[in-house]
Amino acid sequence: MKDLAQALAQFQAQRHSASRDSKGNYGTYTSLAAALAAAQAGTAFGLSHTQTMKPVGGDEPAHVLITTLLHTSGDQLTSEILLPSKAEGRGNYMQALGSALTYARRYAILAIYGLASEDDDGQITAQLPVSPAKREAAKAVIIVTPPQSTQDKVPSATEALVVFLDADRKDRLCAELKASPAKEAILDSFKAAFNIQAERMGPSQIQLPAHADFLEAQLASSY
Template sequence: MKTSNEIANIAKALCEAQKKINHATKDSKNPHFKNDYASLEAVIDATKASLLEQGIVVVQSVEGSTLETRLQHSSGEFFESTINLLMTKNDMQGLGSSITYARRYQLAAMLNISQADDDGNAASQPQNQKTQPSKAVDVMTGNPFDDYTINAGPNSKLTGTKLKDHSPEFLLKTVESSEKWHKDNNKTPHKNTKEFSEMVHAYLKHIDFLPF
């Protein structure tokens, strides 16, 4: 993450904004995972007013194959983060989906939005009453992993298969073995191999198999 030379003002402002930022509403549904998630609009709605009250605006822009998200304070101070755009389809629809996903993912991560009590009643129910677990707000669902077809190079048996067809353990072991081989042999990974590795790591973080 990049920052301005001074961050005292924006750090204080963010602390105040965090006190009032609400949980994002789960307003969208993912048919593959069969769960609800908070859309980009929901994340913005949950954060915009509190940020503006503290003099902070969010600026998100696409630079080449990356998305930059900047939290800009009225003092001129800022926090800025960059994320690679991972596309599953090489067309405008794929680009649009990738940008929307990246905006939601990065904004939620920078503002620490992760989960919310589904109905707000969990804390008020009697202790001897069995409660259902609250549903997590997954700001990353509705993601580009659902139909991602692996292209790990012409010599890979994985090419042409789907990420979701393989276990997380297998995917991680495959990527780590490849990275180790390239490092030990001082070889530069092929573009497809590097892209596959990045996608696997992002996917495993999405399903909470790896920490963020």
């Protein structure tokens, strides 16, 4: 699996986490959609995946989820997860199976790509103390209007080459966002400009130079 290993290393050099975009009984978590969005960046390196199921024998019906990581060279890596045959409080078998399948799919994707859910402490939406003067100044900030079309700024995942944001530049940008009293307004503008659906913003959504260009312009306008 030489080609797959090289492609996976390149992918992991750029991406190590998936955003926690959903809320549950025990806090935030990474949804299946967020896990798929994080994995989609792997297509730039020739990576893709499939998830299929197969029944297994026994006294009670059970299924195995098979996740296969593929490379355009033909290399592949497979993992399997046994889904529970029953779920307490779920009278409908197919409903219980669907719930277990969704849960297993997202963890299998994160595992096979080597991704983790973002640490809440690392979220750029973390609340920091803001002085009353800065809070008042933020109300007067004029936010740069988002571009009418982001098609030219955001490369398609199917393009042959995706240029990712330099790590040092990304770290500096996240630090500036944390300290900015206009952070929430800037992030709302960013989400609208790049059609980001996640409820909470994190570093994983800032991936491309176009993202950094836009956010830096917003920050400059807030000074």
